[in-house]
Amino acid sequence: xxxxxxxxxxxxxxxxxxxxxxxxxxxxxxxxxxxxxxxxxxxxxxxxxxxxxxxxxxxxxxxxxxxxxxxxxxxxxxxxxxxxxxxxxxxxxxxxxxxxxxxxxxxxxxxxxxxxxxxxxxxxxxxxxxxxxxxxxxxxxxxxxxxxxxxxxxxxxxxxxxxxxxxxxxxxxxxxxxxxxxxxxxxxxxxxxxxxxxxxxxxxxxxxxxxxxxxxxxxxxxxxxxxxxxxxxxxxxxxxxxxxxxxxxxxxxxxxxxxxxxxxxxxxxxxxxxxxxxxxxxxxxxxxxxxxxxxxxxxxxxxxxxxxxxxxxxxxxxxxxxxxxxxxxxxxxxxxxxxxxxxxxxxxxxxxxxxxxxxxxxxxxxxxxxxxxxxxxxxxxxxxx
Amino acid sequence: xxxxxxxxxxxxxxxxxxxxxxxxxxxxxxxxxxxxxxxxxxxxxxxxxxxxxxxxxxxxxxxxxxxxxxxxxxxxxxxxxxxxxxxxxxxxxxxxxxxxxxxxxxxxxxxxxxxxxxxxxxxxxxxxxxxxxxxxxxxxxxxxxxxxxxxxxxxxxxxxxxxx
Numbered sequence: 001x002x003x004x005x006x007x008x009x010x011x012x013x014x015x016x017x018x019x020x021x022x023x024x025x026x027x028x029x030x031x032x033x034x035x036x037x038x039x040x041x042x043x044x045x046x047x048x049x050x051x052x053x054x055x056x057x058x059x060x061x062x063x064x065x066x067x068x069x070x071x072x073x074x075x076x077x078x079x080x081x082x083x084x085x086x087x088x089x090x091x092x093x094x095x096x097x098x099x100x101x102x103x104x105x106x107x108x109x110x111x112x113x114x115x116x117x118x119x120x121x122x123x124x125x126x127x128x129x130x131x132x133x134x135x136x137x138x139x140x141x142x143x144x145x146x147x148x149x150x151x152x153x154x155x156x157x158x159x160x161x162x163x164x165x166x167x168x169x170x171x172x173x174x175x176x177x178x179x180x181x182x183x184x185x186x187x188x189x190x191x192x193x194x195x196x197x198x199x200x201x202x203x204x205x206x207x208x209x210x211x212x213x214x215x216x217x218x219x220x221x222x223x224x225x226x227x228x229x230x231x232x233x234x235x236x237x238x239x240x241x242x243x244x245x246x247x248x249x250x251x252x253x254x255x256x257x258x259x260x261x262x263x264x265x266x267x268x269x270x271x272x273x274x275x276x277x278x279x280x281x282x283x284x285x286x287x288x289x290x291x292x293x294x295x296x297x298x299x300x301x302x303x304x305x306x307x308x309x310x311x312x313x314x315x316x317x318x319x320x321x322x323x324x325x326x327x328x329x330x331x332x333x334x335x336x337x338x339x340x341x342x343x344x345x346x347x348x349x350x351x352x353x354x355x356x357x358x359x360x361x362x363x364x365x366x367x368x369x370x371x372x373x374x375x376x377x378x379x380x381x382x383x384x385x
Numbered sequence: 386x387x388x389x390x391x392x393x394x395x396x397x398x399x400x401x402x403x404x405x406x407x408x409x410x411x412x413x414x415x416x417x418x419x420x421x422x423x424x425x426x427x428x429x430x431x432x433x434x435x436x437x438x439x440x441x442x443x444x445x446x447x448x449x450x451x452x453x454x455x456x457x458x459x460x461x462x463x464x465x466x467x468x469x470x471x472x473x474x475x476x477x478x479x480x481x482x483x484x485x486x487x488x489x490x491x492x493x494x495x496x497x498x499x500x501x502x503x504x505x506x507x508x509x510x511x512x513x514x515x516x517x518x519x520x521x522x523x524x525x526x527x528x529x530x531x532x533x534x535x536x537x538x539x540x541x542x543x544x545x546x547x548x549x
Contacts, residue, residue, distance in 0.1 A: 067387050068395060089394075124387040144394040153398060157406045164414035171421040176428045183418075190418060210419060211411035219403070243391035247399040309388065 056327055058320035066237050066312050067124055069148045070101035070116060074232050081106065084232060086151060090114060090126065092141035101145070114141075149244070152236030156223050164218075193217050197364050201371035209370055212255060216248060217363040224308060224355030228348060239358070240308030242301065249301035252366040257293070260373040268293065296369050300362060307358050311351040318344045 072084035085102040103111035107118060110129050117127045117135070128139035146154075167183040174180065179187045198206035198213050223244075226234040238244055271278075271285040278285045318340040326333025520542055 063387060068392055121390065123390075125390070125392060142393065144397050146398075147392065147395060149392075149395050150398040153395075153402055157402050160406060161409060161414075164410055164418070168414045168417040171418050176421065176425040187422070191422070194419070194422075207419075211415040212407065214415055215403075215407045215410050219406070241391075241395060242389050243395040244399050246391050247396055247403060251403070305389075 056320075056323050058317070058324055061320055062313055062316040065316055066240065066309055068241060068243075069124075070104060070126075070145060071106070072148045072151065072232055072236075073106075084151075086146045086148065088114070088126070088143075088145040090141050090143055090145070092128075092139070148236050149238050149241050152223070152226065152233065152238045153244070155233045156219070156226055156238065159226075160218060160222060189218070189221075190214060193363060197360070197367050201364070201367035202374070203371070205371070205374050206367075209255070209259075209367070212251070213363050213367055216252075216366060217359050220248070220304065220362055221356060221359035224359060225352070227308060227312065228351055228355065237309060237312050240305055240312055242305045245301040245305040248304070248362070249297035252300060252369060253294075253297035255366075256296075256369045256373045259370065261375065263375065264373045296365075300365055304358055304362055307354055311347065311354055315344055315347045315351065318347065 070088060071086055074082045074084065076082070083106075085100045088097070088099055088101050088104075090097040097112055097114075099111060103109065104116055107116040109115070113128055113130075113136075114126050115129045117123050117125050126141075126143045126145070128136040128141060130136045163182055163186065166181070167179075167186050170179065170181055170183045193214050194206070194210060197217070198210050202209055220239055223239045227237050227239060229235055268289040269286055271289055274285050322333050322337045322340050325336040523542075524539060
């Protein structure tokens with residue numbers, strides 16, 4: 001999918017934004033790097049303490065860092081965990097249960113009949129355990145705990161509300177004058193979304209959908225950036241969590257189909273421009289079109305999730321290399337660390353680009369999907385193919 | 386599997402808080418910001434249009450001024466021409482008049498000279514007549530008294546007459 005009206009100027013603009021952001025984040029990234037090493041080192045110590053026979057498992061360590069968790073682990077120092085223990089909220093037949101995730105002892109213990117599943121399809125999720133320690137599969141309960149990602153979500157939402165309401169206040173105060181303060185940073189991005197994402201795809205209908213597109217863009221962009229900060233309260237892989245991208249994709253799906261015109265639905269049932277035999281005895285094209293309605297948001301969901309998670313995994317992979325080699329030989333570990341840190345910084349810079357690009361792509365595709373669904377059949381001025 | 390197994394809790398919180406975020410931002414941030422942005426754009430467009438209009442007006446004004454100046458120049462030239470013409474005419478007129486006057490004066494003078502001449506001639510004639518009569522008287526008297534004397538007298542008179 002391409003919007004032809006994109007020209008070189010816009011790419012210039014993107015690169016300016018990206019490199020500005022990059023410059024701002026480079027320093028914290030490097031500092032955070034050390035933090036990461038500390039965490040990693042702590043993890044390896046912890047693992048060694050727990051069982052000498054169990055070596056360093058890079059895959060497990062990486063996944064642990066990428067997925068959601070009930071407590072926000074910061075570091076382990078001399079066998080002491082430093083973590084933010086988040087509240088577990090469970091609704092079951094007996095009502096609400098709220099307790100601290102500290103009671104799980106990092107997954108080792110069960111509390112009030114609940115435990116964190118350690119393996120299988122439900123790994124990492126809460127399960128009901130029976131008295132003998134086996135899983136009680138019949139139990140039905142709803143787990144709405146404030147997990148690491150939920151807390152990150154709240155943090156990012158508060159940050160966004162603060163940023164944009166402050167900007168709006170500035171605009172109200174200054175009227176039509178030039179923007180100042182935070183609005184000065186946000187305005188080019190807002191204009192970018194409005195003029196280069198919404199308007200080419202939606203035309204005169206863009207005003208109606210701009211609030212959604214802007215919110216999605218800044219939500220994804222901000223969380224992508226926060227995800228790159230390895231220390232609390234950043235570092236949660238929020239936009240790389242499939243539940244989050246699922247909700248975003250579902251919202252785009254709902255908005256697209258609620259606002260779909262008669263023309264849009266007619267084109268799905270009776271696809272124009274294909275031979276009749278693809279429609280009449282066997283409704284092949286309508287089925288393909290209908291599948292397309294669902295694949296579009298699914299693709300949105302997977303693209304964002306996979307891109308962000310992959311970035312985190314690669315970054316963590318470089319760090320894990322240090323400990324894999326460090327287990328063989330301490331000197332080798334130090335040697336590799338130089339290379340690893342270099343690559344980690346390189347990946348961090350790349351991820352800053354990805355953070356913007358993925359936010360842009362998600363917003364652009366959402367705008368294009370909505371634009372296609374709400375298109376006026378008589379105005380074929382849209383250049384979207 | 387953990388990676389692609391969406392947590393119900395996170396979906397719930399995400400849906401709830403993202404919706405709240407969307408509503409709050411739409412109402413308290415996007416609306417005023419976008420409004421102000423489009424207002425500012427309108428203002429800039431308006432200002433540009435106004436500047437263009439002002440430039441156009443300036444152009445018209447300058448053209449007007451130039452036209453007026455040209456007109457004034459023309460008018461001035463016309464007035465000057467007129468004045469020049471008038472002057473020339475007056476000069477001509479005055480010349481003609483003066484000539485006429487001169488001629489008239491000359492004519493008058495001639496006439497009065499003629500009259501005076503006539504008068505003088507008449508006077509002379511009268512004088513001659515008188516003198517002639519006196520002479521005749523005298524001659525007659527002398528003639529009557531002394532022949533020599535008479536002759537002398539007449540000769541003397543004639544001499545006198547010649548002097549006249």
